[in-house]
Amino acid sequence: MRKNIIGIALIVLVFVTALFAVEEAAVEVLEYQGSLMQVSGIWFLNTGTGMFGLELGTLANTEGVAPELAAGDTIKVKGTMLNAVLQVTELCKAEMVYLPIVEEEKTSDYTGYQVNSKKCIGCNLCVKNCPVGAISMQKGKAVIDVTKCIQCGICANGSGKTWKGCPVGAIDKK
Ligand code: SF4
Ligand code: SF4
The missing domain is CATH 3.30.70.20 (Alpha-Beta Plaits)
Known part of the structure; x- marks a missing residue:
């Protein structure tokens, strides 16, 4: 009986540990360098060892200028992978860094x-x-x-x- 309880406790522990491991992996910020490709209007990055889609959103440099992207460009990107698509949080092309535009969301005087x-x-x-x-x-x-x-x-x-x-x-x- 006691062995059964210990066995069940171990199984629960392994399960919970695995759950946390999956969660941590899901939010890992990844970095890649590769060549841009465009298929049916969707950007992909070819890293030489693999290829995945890019969700670029609206990016701009510090002067508010959006990146000019073309197939074949070599870029570096950072972001999190969601359903095999990299949600880009930073894009670097020719030493210029582009970040997502953060729109002002304040609807009140709240400052926090x-x-x-x-x-x-x-x-x-x-x-x-x-x-x-x-x-x-x-x-x-x-x-x-x-x-x-x-x-x-x-x-x-x-x-x-x-x-x-x-x-x-x-x-x-x-
Ligand atoms: S990504 Fe969203 S849910 Fe995750 S820590 Fe940031 S604010 Fe919270
Ligand atoms: S972690 Fe701190 S700052 Fe963030 S929501 Fe909770 S109380 Fe507020």
């Missing part, structure tokens, strides 16, 4: 931590790490309840331990 829903990939990690339970997921995006938030910044900047803050920089103080 807010989630940029365009950047949020719905990984749920900020929900788990908020010390006061101020973040919830709504339609796959994190939302901060400003009435609960104590402005600690842990969701954006990490806790100084293993949690380093939102992996895609979707939370910022306005």
Whole structure:
């Protein structure tokens, strides 16, 4: 009987560990260099060892200029992989860096931590790490309840331990 209980506990432990491993892998920020291709209007990156789609969104450099991209260009990209498509959070071409345009989302005078829903990939990690339970997921995006938030910044900047803050920089103080 006791052996059975220990066996079940071990199985549960392995299962939970595997779940966390999958979650961490899902939010890993990846970096690639390769050659651009375009098929049916969709950009792909050929790294020489593999090929995957790119979700570029709206990118711009510090002067607000969007990248001019053409098939055959060599680029570097950073981002998170979602359903075999890289959600690009940084693109570098000819030493010029392009980042997603962050649109102003403020609808009130509130000045505190807010989630940029365009950047949020719905990984749920900020929900788990908020010390006061101020973040919830709504339609796959994190939302901060400003009435609960104590402005600690842990969701954006990490806790100084293993949690380093939102992996895609979707939370910022306005
Ligand atoms: S805000 Fe960041 S940490 Fe929170 S769910 Fe979105 S991507 Fe994940
Ligand atoms: S700033 Fe702190 S309290 Fe507010 S949502 Fe982020 S982790 Fe939670």
